[in-house]
Amino acid sequence: xxGVIQSPRHExxxxxxxxxxxxxxxxxxxxxxxxxxxMMRGLELLIYFNNNVPIDDSGMPEDRFSAxxxxxSFSTLKIQPSEPRDSAVYFCxxxxxxxxxxxxxxxxxxxxxxxx
Amino acid sequence: AQxxxxxxxxxxxxxxxxxxxxCVYETRDTTYYLFWYKQPPSGELVFLIRxxxxxxxxxxxxxxxxxxxKSTSSFNFTITASQVVDSAVYFCxxxxxxxGxxxxxxxxxTHLIIQP
Numbered sequence: 001x002x003g004v005i006q007s008p009r010h011e012x013x014x015x016x017x018x019x020x021x022x023x024x025x026x027x028x029x030x031x032x033x034x035x036x037x038x039m040m041r042g043l044e045l046l047i048y049f050n051n052n053v054p055i056d057d058s059g060m061p062e063d064r065f066s067a068x069x070x071x072x073s074f075s076t077l078k079i080q081p082s083e084p085r086d087s088a089v090y091f092c093x094x095x096x097x098x099x100x101x102x103x104x105x106x107x108x109x110x111x112x113x114x115x116x
Numbered sequence: 117a118q119x120x121x122x123x124x125x126x127x128x129x130x131x132x133x134x135x136x137x138x139c140v141y142e143t144r145d146t147t148y149y150l151f152w153y154k155q156p157p158s159g160e161l162v163f164l165i166r167x168x169x170x171x172x173x174x175x176x177x178x179x180x181x182x183x184x185x186k187s188t189s190s191f192n193f194t195i196t197a198s199q200v201v202d203s204a205v206y207f208c209x210x211x212x213x214x215x216g217x218x219x220x221x222x223x224x225x226t227h228l229i230i231q232p
Contacts, residue, residue: 033219043207043222056218091161095217102149102168103217107161 002026004108006092012114018080021111024073025094033093033105034067034077043091049075082115089113118143118210122223129198130231136194137226139208143189145169149211150184150191151220156204166211167191195228203230 005024013019025032033048047057052069060067064083069075079086089112093105119142129135141150152164165175167184175182179199183192195202205227209220 031217042224045219045221048219050217059219089159093161097217102166103211104151104163104166105220106163107153109160112159 004092004094004106006090006108006111008111009109010112010114012116013082014116015083016081017115018078019082019086019113019115021077021090021092021113023075023077023092023108025075025092026106027073029094029096029106030072031095031097031103031105032069032075033095034075035091035093035107037089037091037110038087046077079113082113084115087113087115118145118148118212118221120208120210120221120223122206122208122226124226125224126227126229128229128231131200132197134194134196135198135228135230136192137206137208137228139191139193139223141189141191141208141210143210143212145212151209151211152182152191152193153207153209153222154204155207155225161207164193164206198228198230200230200232202228204228 007022030051034046035043037043046059047067049069067077089110091107091110093107095103095105097103121140148169150167154162154164179196181194205225207225208223212218
């Protein structure tokens with residue numbers, strides 16, 4: 001079975017440009033999460049969706065960040081305009097609640113973003 | 117909200133030694149889940165194990181074992197007879213009563229180096 005798919009794997013852009021990161025969750029999963037990993041802050045949750053609806057976006061750093069999930073198989077994280085401090089690895093994860101009540105998240109390979 | 121402390125920033129051992137990674141968590145939930153993830157040098161995040169708070173039975177899986185002590189809020193992870201391929205950053209992550217449905221709170225991680 002295919003895991004979580006993220007694209008692009010690497011993105012280098014210049015300050016001020018718009019960046020769009022993409023994620024395809026595991027088929028059948030109804031939860032989707034966006035995380036960011038930096039050396040200074042570690043892994044932090046940005047936003048998550050349940051059944052395509054944003055549930056908690058309190059981790060989104062500022063208005064320059066936005067995320068959408070137009071359907072069950074696709075989500076985007078957009079940064080506009082990008083700044084050097086946005087440089088990080090962005091992970092997408094998906095999950096579904098099992099009959100036992102657990103909700104194990106499976107992560108994509110990540111997108112390494114560099115903003116010059 | 118959950119909090120997690122991984123006090124060991126980096127551990128270096130020689131191959132075949134046993135090594136234990138410590139994790140202390142805080143949560144206000146009466147039932148909750150605990151997760152361990154591994155991040156090898158290639159960068160992906162790999163799910164290792166989850167435990168629920170009402171099952172304190174320790175578990176052994178091959179060379180890996182986990183020690184969950186609810187009384188001390190600890191969820192430690194041991195690798196027996198370590199191998200070079202075990203070199204990675206290991207993250208402990210408490211989840212909520214929904215089994216992680218509200219997103220995971222990751223520790224800073226422990227960088228494990230296995231020297232040949």
